[in-house]
Amino acid sequence: MRLSPVSDPRPFKIPESVLVVIHTPALDVLLIQRADAPDFWQSVTGAKDFIDEPFEATAAREAFEETGIGAQLGVLTDWQLENIYDIYPRWAHRYAPGVTRNTEHVFGLCVPDGTPVTLNPREHTAFCWLPWREAADKCYSPSNAEAILLLPQFVR
Template sequence: MAKLPKSVLVLVHTAEAVLLLERLQPEGFWQSVTGSLEPGEDWESAARRELLEETGFSAQGLVDTGVRNRFPIRPPWRERYPADVEDNEERVFTLALAEPLNPRLQPTEHRAFVWLAPLEAARRCGSATNRDAILRQFHLVLDGRSLAS
């Protein structure tokens, strides 16, 4: 079944660090918790489900940031979507934790995790919208760009 071109990004963080997960494919691609909506699912339910599936973390304290992104679907994932779909709509959520916790990774999706200082996490993540979510959350500047709202 083809994926819906609607996804969530859940930025899991503490006051000083950001959780990134390394995907199995493509190797070396680091990101926050992400995933597509299932048919009939709303945005928040998808964020809660993906958070639980990819980390085992409770969604207590999950926040919808109000940030909405639209971007072209990248080649590594293109075949998962209907042929006539070119863009994906994404909504950004955050989950603040008191301290870094070890996630329970989904072994069919991720190979590793790391907690990084926000600027280092922004540099490492493989998606521009993920990078922007980190910069916005921590009111940071990277390469002369500030996304603080």
């Protein structure tokens, strides 16, 4: 894997990621506010660490890294949905030259009411639990909002 510019020794991000909609049985959804974009509220997202990392492992790892919520605290469900989208220009530098699109695999993680949240302050500065429709309205990303609007179909 080629390394990014000298100022950043980390490898380029793999353009395969997960979106994890963390929710309660009552369909309250956890949203987190990005540290690098305060107007950007979202569900948990993150790229694979290595190309062969299973999406389920990526989803569990990202949920824990970003919120402190371990997948074992709830039920992680693969929604068998993928979003393919153009990478936002503000984050294009994280990907190898010429990479412009990302494939995102969608999961739900149902956790008990009152599940504590511990944010990674390098990534997120605030969180809120909102009823699913309000959470969809608050999301910056259209694909994230669409996934939240599908939530009732996956908890029947």
